Amino acid sequence: MALPSIFNEQARQGLVDRINALKEDSAPIWGKMEVAQMLAHLNVMFELGLENKHDRPNAFVRFILRALVKPKLVNEKPYKKNSATAPEMVIDYYPDFQRQRKRTVDYLTATGSYGQEFFDKRAHPSFSRLSSREWSNLFYKHIDHHLQQFGV
Amino acid sequence: MKDLKDYMLIFRMELNPNFVPSPEQASDMRNAWGGWIGGIAQNARLVSSHQLGFEGKTLASDQSVQAGYVMADKQSISGNLVVKAADMDEATAIAKGCPILTMGGSVEVRNTLAVF
Numbered sequence: 001m002a003l004p005s006i007f008n009e010q011a012r013q014g015l016v017d018r019i020n021a022l023k024e025d026s027a028p029i030w031g032k033m034e035v036a037q038m039l040a041h042l043n044v045m046f047e048l049g050l051e052n053k054h055d056r057p058n059a060f061v062r063f064i065l066r067a068l069v070k071p072k073l074v075n076e077k078p079y080k081k082n083s084a085t086a087p088e089m090v091i092d093y094y095p096d097f098q099r100q101r102k103r104t105v106d107y108l109t110a111t112g113s114y115g116q117e118f119f120d121k122r123a124h125p126s127f128s129r130l131s132s133r134e135w136s137n138l139f140y141k142h143i144d145h146h147l148q149q150f151g152v
Numbered sequence: 153m154k155d156l157k158d159y160m161l162i163f164r165m166e167l168n169p170n171f172v173p174s175p176e177q178a179s180d181m182r183n184a185w186g187g188w189i190g191g192i193a194q195n196a197r198l199v200s201s202h203q204l205g206f207e208g209k210t211l212a213s214d215q216s217v218q219a220g221y222v223m224a225d226k227q228s229i230s231g232n233l234v235v236k237a238a239d240m241d242e243a244t245a246i247a248k249g250c251p252i253l254t255m256g257g258s259v260e261v262r263n264t265l266a267v268f
Contacts, residue, residue: 041194041195044194044195044196045194047196048194048196054196055199057193057198057199057200057201058199058200058201058202060200060201060202060203061189061193061198061200061201064185064186064189064201065186065189065190065193067186068182068183068185068186068189068190069186069187069189069190069193072186072190073190093238126193126198
């Protein structure tokens with residue numbers, strides 16, 4: 001079954017409703033992340049996709065990421081639960097829940113405003129150019145995975 | 153968020169140019185490295201990495217050149233990876249996921265000095 005498109009307003013609203021159902025003390029079903037850390041982690045994904053604030057890794061890293069990582073992130077197959085996509089590296093960082101949640105929702109709105117054409121063939125700092133479908137899967141699957149992690 | 157600094161993870165292991173992994177071993181290694189590197193990259197913490205080959209020469213201060221790379225305790229440097237981390241502890245936590253540790257290798261974590 002095809003994943004819903006992040007460029008579809010109803011699909012985005014579905015994610016926003018689930019994000020709004022999160023509570024500050026929501027506990028993860030798997031993994032060690034706290035809910036605010038999870039949202040901050042999703043916001044890094046949006047920073048990488050929408051902003052130019054992060055440098056590209058070097059060519060060797062980009063080659064590894066394109067060959068080994070990108071295919072798993074942009075296909076339609078859900079991630080494995082508890083997979084170590086993000087090593088528990090946010091350990092020492094306790095962001096503000098309300099602020100991170102607002103950022104996530106704002107990024108989703110911005111993604112919709114930019115629209116599908118903006119993303120088509122847009123370069124990702126790690127994965128090079130992605131089709132709009134790949135961008136949509138990258139975003140939707142990652143967000144859905146972590147919302148499931150927190151039971152919404 | 154705290155200011156992030158660059159830390160270099162230095163990989164050492166027993167180098168064996170004759171080791172040819174089975175297809176299954178190769179696939180496991182790809183998944184392990186891809187998962188670890190991918191996780192760091194998805195958090196926008198990955199700066200660079202290099203994997204070293206088996207050719208090397210070692211120079212001394214008298215300009216003499218010896219063939220080969222430096223070995224210590226049977227291990228030699230096989231690569232490095234630079235990450236952004238808040239402090240040494242966080243860099244070490246990231247290093248704990250390095251697949252080389254499951255292959256008998258070791259990881260040394262070093263801070264790098266900023267340009268001044």
